[in-house]
Structure formats: structure tokens, C-alpha cells
Amino acid sequence: MDTKRVTNALALGFLWVAAGSTVLILGTLIGYVFIKGVGSLSLSFIFTAPQGVKAEGGIWPTIVATVYVTTLAMLIVTPVAVLAAVYLAEYAVQGRAVRLIRFAADTLASVPSIVMGLFGFALFVEAMHFGFSMLSAALALSFLMLPIVMRTTEEAIRAVPKYIRWGSYGLGATKWQTVRRTVLPAAMPRIITGIILATGRAVGETAVVIYTMGTSINLPLSPLDTGRSMTTHLYILATEGINLPTAYGTALLLMIMILSFNLIARYIVRRNRRMQG
Amino acid sequence: MTEGLTAAQDFSTDGPAKLSVAGLDFHYGDFQALADITVDIRENAVTAFIGPSGCGKSTFLRCFNRMNDLIPGTKVEGKVLLDDADVYAPGVDPVDLRRRVGMIFQQPNPFPMSIYDNVAYGPRLHGVKKKAELDRIVQESLERANVWKEVKDILGRGGLKLSGGQQQRLCIARVLAVQPEVVLMDEPCSAIDPTSVQKIEDLMAELKANFTIIIVTHNMQQAARVSDYTAFFLQEEAGEAARLIEFDRTGILFTSPKDKRTEDYITGRFG
Numbered sequence: 047m048d049t050k051r052v053t054n055a056l057a058l059g060f061l062w063v064a065a066g067s068t069v070l071i072l073g074t075l076i077g078y079v080f081i082k083g084v085g086s087l088s089l090s091f092i093f094t095a096p097q098g099v100k101a102e103g104g105i106w107p108t109i110v111a112t113v114y115v116t117t118l119a120m121l122i123v124t125p126v127a128v129l130a131a132v133y134l135a136e137y138a139v140q141g142r143a144v145r146l147i148r149f150a151a152d153t154l155a156s157v158p159s160i161v162m163g164l165f166g167f168a169l170f171v172e173a174m175h176f177g178f179s180m181l182s183a184a185l186a187l188s189f190l191m192l193p194i195v196m197r198t199t200e201e202a203i204r205a206v207p208k209y210i211r212w213g214s215y216g217l218g219a220t221k222w223q224t225v226r227r228t229v230l231p232a233a234m235p236r237i238i239t240g241i242i243l244a245t246g247r248a249v250g251e252t253a254v255v256i257y258t259m260g261t262s263i264n265l266p267l268s269p270l271d272t273g274r275s276m277t278t279h280l281y282i283l284a285t286e287g288i289n290l291p292t293a294y295g296t297a298l299l300l301m302i303m304i305l306s307f308n309l310i311a312r313y314i315v316r317r318n319r320r321m322q323g
Numbered sequence: 324m325t326e327g328l329t330a331a332q333d334f335s336t337d338g339p340a341k342l343s344v345a346g347l348d349f350h351y352g353d354f355q356a357l358a359d360i361t362v363d364i365r366e367n368a369v370t371a372f373i374g375p376s377g378c379g380k381s382t383f384l385r386c387f388n389r390m391n392d393l394i395p396g397t398k399v400e401g402k403v404l405l406d407d408a409d410v411y412a413p414g415v416d417p418v419d420l421r422r423r424v425g426m427i428f429q430q431p432n433p434f435p436m437s438i439y440d441n442v443a444y445g446p447r448l449h450g451v452k453k454k455a456e457l458d459r460i461v462q463e464s465l466e467r468a469n470v471w472k473e474v475k476d477i478l479g480r481g482g483l484k485l486s487g488g489q490q491q492r493l494c495i496a497r498v499l500a501v502q503p504e505v506v507l508m509d510e511p512c513s514a515i516d517p518t519s520v521q522k523i524e525d526l527m528a529e530l531k532a533n534f535t536i537i538i539v540t541h542n543m544q545q546a547a548r549v550s551d552y553t554a555f556f557l558q559e560e561a562g563e564a565a566r567l568i569e570f571d572r573t574g575i576l577f578t579s580p581k582d583k584r585t586e587d588y589i590t591g592r593f594g
Contacts, residue, residue, distance in 0.1 A: 209432040213494065215393060217445040217501055218422030227444065232435045 079297050086295025096263055100289050101279075105296055107265045111180070111273030114266050115259060116248045118184035123191045124241055128230075131199035136225055148197075155193035162190055163257035171258055178260030181269040186258045187251060191244040198240025202233035235318035239311040246307035250300065252277035276300050327359065327557075327566025334365060334552070334572070341366035341505060341535040342387060347401035348564070349382055349391070356382050358564035360401070362554060364505075369527055369536045371550035371573065373543060375593065378556040379565035380539045384507050387537065388424040389417040405505070422449065425498035429510040431490035433482030433497075438465075438474050441482045441493055445501035460500050468496035469526050488519020495526065506530065508538040512545065524549050543589055547577050555585045 094104030130147075138144045166186025176182040206229050214224040230237075252275070260272035261282060274282075276296050283293040340363035349357035357379045364370050372380040385391045386403055389410060403410045410420050422445075433441050442461040443451075451457055461478070465471040470492035474485070482493055491511060498506060508527075512520040527536055527549045540546050546553050553573045558565035569576060569585040580586045587593055 207432075209428055209430050210434060212390065212393070212426075212428060213432040213434060213497070214444070216388065216390065216421055216426040216428070217448060217497065218418050218420075219448050220418050223448055227448070228434050 076301065079294060079301060082291075083294035083296075083298030086291045087298060091292075091295055092299070095265075096279075096292075101263075101283060101292060102289060105276065105279060105292065105299070107263050108274050108276045108279040108296070109299070111259065111266050112249060112276045114273070115180050115183045115187065115255065115275065116245050118180060118269065119187035119191060119248050120241060120245050122184055123188040123195055123244070126188075127192050127195035128199050128237065131196050131203060132225060132230070134196075135200045135203040136221070136229070151193040151196055154189065155197075157190075158253075159190060159251055160253040160257075162186060163254040165189075166254060167257040177270065178258065178272045179270045180259060180266050180273060183255045183259035183275075184269070186254045187248045190251065190254060191248055194244040194247065195237075195240050198243070199233070199237045202236035202240065203229055205236065206232045235314050239314055242307050242311040242314070246304045246311075249307070250277060250304055252281055256281070327568050328361065328570060332363070332570050334363065337365055338368070339366050340364060341406065342537075343402075343404040343407075344386075345402045345404075347383075347386065347399065347403065349379070349386065349400075350398040351394070352396040354562075355564040358566050360567045362567055362570050364535060364537060365552060366535050367531055367533070368551040369531050369538060369549055370552040370554065371546035372537065372539045372554050372556060373541075373546050373588075374556035374565070374568075375558075375588070376541070377565075378558045380554075380556045381509050383556070384509055384537060384539050385426075387505065387507055388421045388426055390421075390426065392417050422501050423503055424505040424507060425501060425503035427491070427494055427498060427506065427508040427511045430514055431487055431494050433485070433490050433493050435481065435483055437479050438482050438485070438493060439478040442496050442500050445497060449501065461496075464496040464500040465493075467499050467530070468492045469522055469529075470496060486519070487515040488522065491515050491519065491523060492526070495523070499530075503534065505535045505537070508536065510539050510541060513541060520545075543577075547573060553577070555580075555582075555588060557584055557588070559584075 091104045092109065093106050095106050097103035134144055134147060138147075163186065166182060166189070170176045170182035170185050171178055174182075176185075210228055210232060211224055214228045219227070255275045256278050259275065259278075261274050261278055262272050263274045263279070264272065266273040277300065280293050280296045280300065283289050283296070342364035344360055344362050344364075347357060347360040348355060360383065372384060374380050382391065386399060387405075387410070391397045391399065399411055405420070405423065409415070410424075434444060436444075439461055442464050443457045446457060446460050451460065462471065462475075465474060470489055473489060474480075474493070482490065485493060491514075495506075495511075512523055515523075524545065527538070530536060531551075538546070538549065550573045552570065553576045554570045555568045555576065556565050557568045569580060569582045571581070576585065577589055580589060
């Protein structure tokens with residue numbers, strides 16, 4: 047075989063490996079966590095509380111804390127982020143101030159989560175006296191989610207075709223009527239996708255919640271209760287080597303939750319693409 | 324420099340003027356797009372605007388419902404009277420104006436919602452809430468737009484699922500639902516199939532009994548078929564403002580145009 051063909055085949059091979067490695071890494075990771083964790087997974091693992099010093103038994107309180115805090119964070123962040131995005135995309139005069147807001151959002155998105163945790167601790171736990179609580183953690187997480195939801199919403203609003211807006215204005219709609227009745231509904235699937243992805247990010251967040259909701263295992267009811275998230279539980283079990291099977295079980299459940307968030311987001315995007323033709 | 328008509332032709336024996344434009348100049352930033360346009364639009368008639376691409380006929384059309392206000396940096400001078408009241412007078416809210424002067428766009432643009440909600444959109448904006456009242460308006464408007472028979476069993480289905488021609492008639496129904504006095508049509512047939520074009524042309528003939536219609540079209544045969552009056556616009560040099568060259572009864576403009584440039588255009592010598 048001549049060298050040109052060999053080189054070509056080699057190049058293609060390397061490209062394949064490079065491109066395939068993403069899938070390979072994800073596959074290996076999920077496979078590993080699955081094998082290590084699937085043994086712990088059972089209904090009683092999900093629905094009972096940890097027992098004793100080695101935290102055997104289930105992880106129910108940590109699941110509740112995780113769902114509680116991310117739901118609360120989502121409820122806090124969604125109205126703020128969506129209104130901010132509507133302002134940026136529809137009302138603000140495009141200029142310096144808007145560029146500054148966008149830059150701030152992008153920078154906020156890149157703040158290391160441990161710094162956000164420390165800041166959340168100083169602001170919500172200490173200064174505002176919310177203590178280690180669901181509320182403090184949800185507020186700190188909402189800072190993390192804000193730029194993601196805001197930017198995806200802004201993009202979604204901008205992607206609504208001009209002629210749809212014209213149709214509304216042409217019928218005698220005011221700007222707000224047009225935004226509320228036409229632009230936002232048309233952008234909604236993409237906005238929801240952004241919210242879901244940001245929520246997935248919050249579910250997997252550890253540093254922020256350690257600093258803001260504490261580490262004690264209890265079933266949070268009021269927003270001012272403390273709690274331990276799944277990620278924190280996993281972190282403590284693993285670093286202190288207390289109970290590795292439970293740690294892997296928690297990791298697997300966490301990944302299943304985040305994966306299903308991503309799948310839901312994909313489903314919404316696809317269904318919407320089909321509907322709008 | 325393009326010389327144009329600067330005085331309105333007097334067709335007052337045909338009926339009253341619904342819209343009356345006098346000395347209209349239009350600017351996009353530093354660029355003057357239209358110069359010194361004076362024309363009367365007859366009530367309950369179809370008036371066609373023809374001319375080559377870029378001659379400002381769509382820009383002029385958007386002056387009647389102030390859609391140009393949505394484009395930053397535009398400026399209008401001169402008068403546009405709707406029933407003798409200047410639509411550019413201070414205190415006129417374009418939102419109220421657009422309810423009286425509806426618009427159909429080149430690209431059918433149903434909202435991403437059901438057929439019913441598309442038609443009910445305008446009435447709801449203006450405060451109609453009762454279901455029975457909305458039902459009546461939706462049915463009437465779809466009937467008037469000649470699309471009721473095709474959609475009456477699928478009112479809950481998405482407007483975007485209809486064919487292009489049905490979508491355009493849905494958009495017409497949506498405009499009729501707010502009971503406008505004038506309907507502006509910006510090349511309404513250029514993005515749809517021939518059968519639907521026929522339906523929309525027939526529709527215009529029916530609608531003019533109750534509405535004043537202005538249609539911008541690239542298609543001279545269409546202008547000749549559907550309109551009672553025709554206005555010919557032309558921008559002779561790039562970068563120069565377009566002007567109204569000739570305005571007349573459609574039959575006369577197409578058979579014995581007074582201006583050489585109109586004759587050249589309608590006989591296909593340019594454009």
C-alpha cells in the first residue's frame with residue numbers, strides 16, 4: 047500500500063479516536079459508577095434514613111434536601127432571570143449598559159462554586175441571619191443559576207422571528223402584550239430547557255451547599271431547616287472512607303437524576319422542533 | 324433625479340378618499356427613501372402599489388399603520404390622513420391606529436398557537452373575554468377569509484400546521500377579527516402556492532365591499548386583476564429617493580399610461 051493511503055487511514059483513525067473519546071469517557075464513567083453503585087440501589091435505599099455512625103441504610107433525607115433546595119432555587123431564579131432577559135432582549139437600548147450586564151452575567155457564570163459558597167455563607171448565613179438553611183443554600187444556588195437561565199432566555203427571546211412580533215403589533219398590541227402573549231410563549235420551550243439545565247447543574251453542586259445548608263442529616267421541612275444534600279453526603283462518606291458502597295449508590299442516583307434532567311431538556315427541544323416545523 | 328407626481332389625481336367622483344397622503348418624505352437614518360408623495364386612496368376599493376424591487380412601495384405601505392415606527396432611525400414628514408385625521412399627529416397612539424389599519428405580511432406569520440387562539444388574539448387584546456362572543460368572532464372572521472370550511476373541525480390545532488396558503492388566509496382572518504377599516508397587504512401572495520393565490524385574489528374582491536384595501540405586489544398581472552387603482556413607484560438612481568410616478572384607474576394605467584417610465588415598466592422593459 048502506498049504511503050498516502052496509509053497516512054490517510056491513520057489520520058482518520060486518530061480523528062475517530064479523538065472524537066470517540068468523549069463518548070468513551072462518559073460511557074466508562076457511567077459504567078463504573080453503575081457497577082459500583084447498583085448493588086446499593088433499592089427502594090429502601092431511596093426511602094429510608096441513614097442509620098448509625100457508618101451511615102448504613104438509606105439516603106432519603108439527603109434526596110429530600112437536594113430536591114427541596116433546587117426546587118426553591120429554581121422558584122427564586124426563574125422570575126428574576128426571565129424578567130432580566132426580557133428587559134435585555136426587548137426593552138434595553140443596546141449599548142454600554144447592556145454590554146456591561148451581559149459581561150457581568152458571563153463572569154458570574156464563571157465564578158468558582160467554592161467562592162460562591164463562601165460568599166453565600168457570608169451574605170445569607172451570617173449577615174442576613176438565615177443560618178445554615180435551605181433558604182440560604184437556595185439563594186446561593188440561584189446566583190449560580192441566574193446567568194445560565196438569563197442568557198438562555200435572552201437567546202430564546204431573540205430567536206423568536208421578527209415577523210411574529212410584527213403580526214402582533216399589526217393587530218394593535220402594545221409592546222408588553224406582544225412580549226407576554228406572543229414572544230414568551232414562542233420562546234417558552236427553550237426557556238424551560240435553560241431552566242432544566244441550570245437545575246441539573248444545581249443538583250450536582252457541592253461546594254455551595256456545604257457552606258450554606260450545613261451537613262447534618264435531617265429531613266428539612268421549613269426553609270430555615272438545615273440539611274445535607276446528596277452531593278455533600280457523597281463527599282463526606284467518600285473522603286472519610288465511612289461507607290463506600292453507599293457513596294457509590296448515592297453517586298449513581300445523582301447521575302440518574304441529572305441525566306434525566308438532560309434527557310427531559312432534549313425531549314422538550316425536539317418536540318418543539320417538530321411542532322413548529 | 325427622479326421626477327414624480329406631486330399632486331393627487333382627483334377621483335372624488337368615484338367615492339370618498341379613506342386615506343390621503345400629502346407631501347410625504349421618508350428617511351431611514353441619512354437615506355431618504357421616499358420623496359414628496361401625494362396620493363388619495365379610495366374607500367371600498369383595492370389600490371395596488373407596483374414598481375421594481377427597492378422602490379419603497381412596502382416602506383410607503385408601512386406608513387399607513389406606522390409599522391415603520393418599529394424600525395429605529397426612521398423619520399416621516401408630510402401628512403397621512405385617515406378620515407381627515409393625521410395619523411402622525413402628536414397624541415395619536417400607533418397601537419390604536421393599527422387596530423383600524425390592519426396588515427398582512429409577505430411571509431404568512433401565524434403565531435405558534437392554535438387556529439382559534441390566532442384569530443381570537445386581536446379581540447382578546449382589545450378586551451373581549453366572553454367565550455360565546457369570541458366563538459362568534461372567530462367563526463365570522465374565518466368565514467370572511469374563506470378558510471372556515473377547511474379549519475372548522477381543527478380549530479384547536481396549531482396554526483403553523485396549515486399549508487402556506489391556509490396560513491395566509493388565517494392571518495387575514497386574524498386581521499379581520501379586530502374589525503379594521505383598512506387592510507394593508509404587503510405582497511401577500513409571493514410566498515404561497517398558485518391555487519391559494521387564486522383564493523386570496525377572489526377574497527380581495529369580496530372584502531372591498533367592507534374594507535379599503537391596499538396591496539403591494541411585484542406581479543403586474545395580479546395588480547391588473549385585483550385592483551381598481553394602481554400607483555407606480557420608481558427609484559431611478561441608486562441612493563436617490565423613490566417617487567410616485569403615476570397613479571390612475573387600473574384599467575387606464577395598464578392600457579394607456581401617461582408616463583413613458585410607467586409604460587416601460589408595465590411592458591417589461593425594466594424591473
